[in-house]
Amino acid sequence: MGLATTPSSTLQRKSSYELDDFAVPTGREEEWRFTPLSRLKGLHDGTAAGSGAVSVAVDAAPEATVETVGREDERIGKAYVPADRVSAQAYAAFEKATVVTVPREAVASKPTVITFTGGGGTAYGHTVVRLEPMAEAVVVLDHRGSAVYADNVEFVVGDGATLKVVSLQDWADDAVHVSHHHAQLGKDATFRGFVVTLGGDVVRLSPSVSYTAPGGDADLTGLYFVDAGQHLEHRLLVDHSQPNCKSNVVYKGALQGDDAHAVWIGDVIIRVEAEGTDTYELNRNLLLTDGARADSVPNLEILTGEVAGAGHASASGRLDDEHIFYLQARGIPFDEARRLVIRGFFGQLIEKIEVEELRDRVMAKVEAELAG
Amino acid sequence: MSTLEIRDLHVAVEDKPILRGVNLTVKAGETHAIMGPNGSGKSTLAYAIAGHPKYTVTGGQVLLDGVDLLELSVDERARAGLFLAMQYPVEVPGVSVSNFLRSAVTSVRGEAPKLREFAKDLKAGMDALSIDAAFAQRNLNEGFSGGEKKRHEILQLELLKPKIAVLDETDSGLDVDALRVVSEGINRFRAAGETGVLLITHYTRILRYVKPDFVHVFAAGRVVEEGGPELADKLEAEGYEAYTKASA
Ligand SMILES: Nc1ncnc2c1ncn2[C@@H]1O[C@H](COP(=O)(O)OP(=O)(O)O)[C@@H](O)[C@H]1O
Ligand SMILES: [Mg+2]
Numbered sequence: 001m002g003l004a005t006t007p008s009s010t011l012q013r014k015s016s017y018e019l020d021d022f023a024v025p026t027g028r029e030e031e032w033r034f035t036p037l038s039r040l041k042g043l044h045d046g047t048a049a050g051s052g053a054v055s056v057a058v059d060a061a062p063e064a065t066v067e068t069v070g071r072e073d074e075r076i077g078k079a080y081v082p083a084d085r086v087s088a089q090a091y092a093a094f095e096k097a098t099v100v101t102v103p104r105e106a107v108a109s110k111p112t113v114i115t116f117t118g119g120g121g122t123a124y125g126h127t128v129v130r131l132e133p134m135a136e137a138v139v140v141l142d143h144r145g146s147a148v149y150a151d152n153v154e155f156v157v158g159d160g161a162t163l164k165v166v167s168l169q170d171w172a173d174d175a176v177h178v179s180h181h182h183a184q185l186g187k188d189a190t191f192r193g194f195v196v197t198l199g200g201d202v203v204r205l206s207p208s209v210s211y212t213a214p215g216g217d218a219d220l221t222g223l224y225f226v227d228a229g230q231h232l233e234h235r236l237l238v239d240h241s242q243p244n245c246k247s248n249v250v251y252k253g254a255l256q257g258d259d260a261h262a263v264w265i266g267d268v269i270i271r272v273e274a275e276g277t278d279t280y281e282l283n284r285n286l287l288l289t290d291g292a293r294a295d296s297v298p299n300l301e302i303l304t305g306e307v308a309g310a311g312h313a314s315a316s317g318r319l320d321d322e323h324i325f326y327l328q329a330r331g332i333p334f335d336e337a338r339r340l341v342i343r344g345f346f347g348q349l350i351e352k353i354e355v356e357e358l359r360d361r362v363m364a365k366v367e368a369e370l371a372g
Numbered sequence: 373m374s375t376l377e378i379r380d381l382h383v384a385v386e387d388k389p390i391l392r393g394v395n396l397t398v399k400a401g402e403t404h405a406i407m408g409p410n411g412s413g414k415s416t417l418a419y420a421i422a423g424h425p426k427y428t429v430t431g432g433q434v435l436l437d438g439v440d441l442l443e444l445s446v447d448e449r450a451r452a453g454l455f456l457a458m459q460y461p462v463e464v465p466g467v468s469v470s471n472f473l474r475s476a477v478t479s480v481r482g483e484a485p486k487l488r489e490f491a492k493d494l495k496a497g498m499d500a501l502s503i504d505a506a507f508a509q510r511n512l513n514e515g516f517s518g519g520e521k522k523r524h525e526i527l528q529l530e531l532l533k534p535k536i537a538v539l540d541e542t543d544s545g546l547d548v549d550a551l552r553v554v555s556e557g558i559n560r561f562r563a564a565g566e567t568g569v570l571l572i573t574h575y576t577r578i579l580r581y582v583k584p585d586f587v588h589v590f591a592a593g594r595v596v597e598e599g600g601p602e603l604a605d606k607l608e609a610e611g612y613e614a615y616t617k618a619s620a
Contacts, residue, residue: 321425326462326512329422330476330528331450340475344466344511 015081019046019092022085031084034263034295036231039202041122041148041176043086050093053121054147058098061108061137067099075099075128079154079210080182087180087206090124090150097126100139104158108137111355118147118175125151131161133186138164138354144199146172152180155193159186159213164354165193170365171200181207185216185245194353195222195251196362197232198369208237209247211274216245223349223362225369226292228257235265236281240274244308249281252346254369255292266298266312275306285316286345339370374400374437374453374535376421376568381432383413383420389430390416392593398536400566403582405604407573408590409612414572415459416593418540422456423449436536451480453535457525457542459572464512469524470494472512473531480532497527501557518545526557530564537561538570543578555581576608591615 014021024045025032032044042048058066069076076097082088102108114127129139135158143149157163163183171177177200183191197203209218218238226232238247253262264283285294298312319341327337346366353359376398383391390413398404408414420427421434423446434441441449464472473494478484485493498505501523513521522542529537539558543551555578562569562582571582579587579601587603588595589612596615597603 322462323464325424325446326458326464327467327472327475328446329450329456329458330472330532331447331479332475333447333479334445336475336479337447340467340471341464344464347466 015083016088017077017081017091019085019088022088025085031235035204035233036202039176039231040086040178043089043122043148043150043176043178046089048122048148050095050124051121053119054123054125054145054149055117055119056098056125057115057117058100058112059115060100060112061102061110063106063108064100064102064112064137067101068096069099070096073097073099075130076126077154079156079184080152080180082152083180086150086178087152090126090152090178093124094126094151097128099128099130101130102132102135102137104132105134106132107135111138111140113140113142115142115144116149118143118145118149118171120146122148125149127151127153128156129154129163129165130156131158131163133158134160136162138166140355140358141165141167143167143169143171143177146175148176150178153182155181155183155191157183157185157189157191160188161186162190163192165191166353166355166358167193167195167205168358168362169195169197169200169203169205171203173199173201175200176202178204179206181205183207183209183218185209185211185218187213188215189217191216191218192354193218193220195220195234197222197224197234198365200230200232202231204233204235206235206237208239210239211242211245214242214244216242218245218247220247220249221349221352222251223346224251224253224262225366226253226255226260226262227369229259231261231263233263235263237267238269238279240268240270240277240279243274244276245274246277247279250349251283252285252349253294254286254288254342254345255294256288258291260292262294264294264296264314266314268300268310268312270302270304270307270310272303275304276308277304277310278308279310281312283314284345286342287316287318288342339367342370373566374568375435376536376570377433377435378421379433379435381417381420381434382430383416384428384430385416385426390593391420393432394594396588396595398568398570400535400568402586403562403569403571403584404586404588405571405573405579405584406588406590407576407604407607409616410574412590413593414590415540417590418456418459418538418572421538422446422454447479450534455529455532455534455537457522457529457537457539459540459544461513461521461525463514465514467512468508469510469512470508473528476528477531493531497530500530500560501527502553503527519547519550522546522554523550523557526554526561529561530557533565534567536568536570538572540572541574542571543573543575551578552581558582576604579604589615
């Protein structure tokens with residue numbers, strides 16, 4: 001059949017805790033070619049010294065424990081090994097990590113909200129969210145303020161546990177954020193990740209998923225709104241290495257203004273041993289003005305002949321004049337017609353956000369983006 | 373008493389002249405049928421009146437109660453009292469029928485309808501057109517059959533209560549039952565107030581349900597013959613050949 005046994009997309013990809021194992025990127029590398037390195041404020045080349053300017057506040061569910069620990073804590077780096085230069089830089093430079101643990105069979109009675117507030121300057125961070133077997137929790141990562149920030153977040157979802165995460169990148173206009181979010185799913189574990197990226201000069205977020213046993217189910221949803229001059233990049237990697245796991249990735253973004261740039265990379269690997277995998281990934285971009293650009297690269301690598309389902313789709317387009325005409329022909333003014341169609345484009349995505357206040361906040365943010 | 377007056381209208385599509393001097397006056401209380409072969413420019417007339425961006429008016433006027441519609445945006449024309457039931461209603465993903473209808477009614481009336489009243493009107497309108505209540509939650513025209521789309525156009529007609537309605541081949545693609553339901557809707561609309569109807573059709577079939585006061589034969593971008601309902605009977609018997617030959 002000629003199926004390869006090693007996924008080509010990971011052949012070049014190395015993982016290491018050591019910063020020196022990663023060369024300073026030049027921008028020619030496949031994984032860096034879309035990212036404006038000159039705007040990373042030195043996060044990629046070792047010139048950005050951390051000054052600890054991002055404060056971390058946790059409002060936790062009573063069932064969860066929250067600890068601030070040092071680098072030596074053994075729970076750090078268990079689920080995720082840095083896979084690129086900035087990730088390794090963050091791993092090498094962070095001083096304190098936040099560890100949230102939801103104990104076995106506990107069902108968190110309210111969301112645990114971790115607020116990252118940038119106070120200017122450069123900072124490195126590390127966060128671990130651990131759900132022990134059969135636990136259930138909702139966790140919100142709320143990023144705001146101004147900062148140059150690189151961090152790694154590990155979600156360890158134990159056997160039969162369910163973790164729902166909303167990560168909101170609501171940074172000030174000048175913020176730079178490079179982040180890895182890795183979810184490691186145990187047997188029959190469920191992960192629902194929802195990413196909303198609105199603010200920041202450059203945001204490069206790399207959500208990834210791995211499975212340690214069969215039966216894992218990951219759902220990754222993303223919504224972004226890119227304004228003039230912004231670079232918002234999402235790089236997804238779902239690595240199916242266990243049989244009978246599922247993944248579903250849906251990212252949608254709207255872009256408006258000169259040099260608004262969205263990048264979406266969707267890598268899904270189905271390894272030889274991952275029989276019965278069911279996966280689908282979708283990215284759609286709505287270009288609202290000239291001068292905006294969306295790069296969308298889905299990449300599905302199937303190394304086994306026994307999949308339950310595997311598909312991907314990617315499309316970028318403009319608002320359809322016929323849609324607007326139809327609504328206007330019923331008396332609806334242009335601006336409102338446009339809003340209705342764009343809301344329709346994001347569709348039920350926003351409704352999937354687990355936390356009601358957050359849903360309203362995201363909706364209000366999107367409305368504000370549309371109005372402005 | 374509203375009047376739609378089309379005066380010497382010339383329209384081009386992508387620099388190709390399609391309408392070549394259309395004159396037509398529709399008064400409230402009147403129903404005018406425009407009949408003509410495929411490609412004669414009937415939809416072009418409808419879209420041009422409504423203000424579709426693809427159609428360029430190269431000459432003439434369209435007045436609604438003296439106001440030149442051609443000076444208005446698409447939505448302003450609708451709010452001025454014009455309605456176009458489209459031959460091919462557009463599917464709009466992600467926009468629900470109920471949301472859309474509420475926005476449209478709010479825009480046209482200039483104020484939001486009371487929720488309970490609106491729900492009642494909507495239900496009554498849907499019942500009358502045998503539209504399943506579940507349609508309100510569906511995306512606009514998405515996955516609707518041809519007949520469902522046309523019924524939905526007439527639902528909008530009845531809710532928006534325009535002064536002048538242009539109905540572009542609302543009958544085409546309907547089976548006899550659907551044609552009857554849709555025709556009843558048009559007749560309810562006609563009976564409900566002083567409104568003018570411009571009924572564009574290729575076939576005489578719908579004219580047995582919706583009786584026109586005037587019939588205009590359209591060929592090669594202009595009106596080539598006019599008369600009363602008897603003209604439809606002549607077309608039924610003889611077809612369009614005489615006109616297409618004459619204008620070729
Ligand atoms: N959007 C369009 N783009 C290109 N050509 C068009 C368009 N609309 C109409 N035409 C052309 O204009 C002529 C009249 O079409 P139309 O108005 O649709 O006729 P009818 O409705 O009578 O069948 C045809 O030759 C058709 O090809
Ligand atoms: Mg037509």
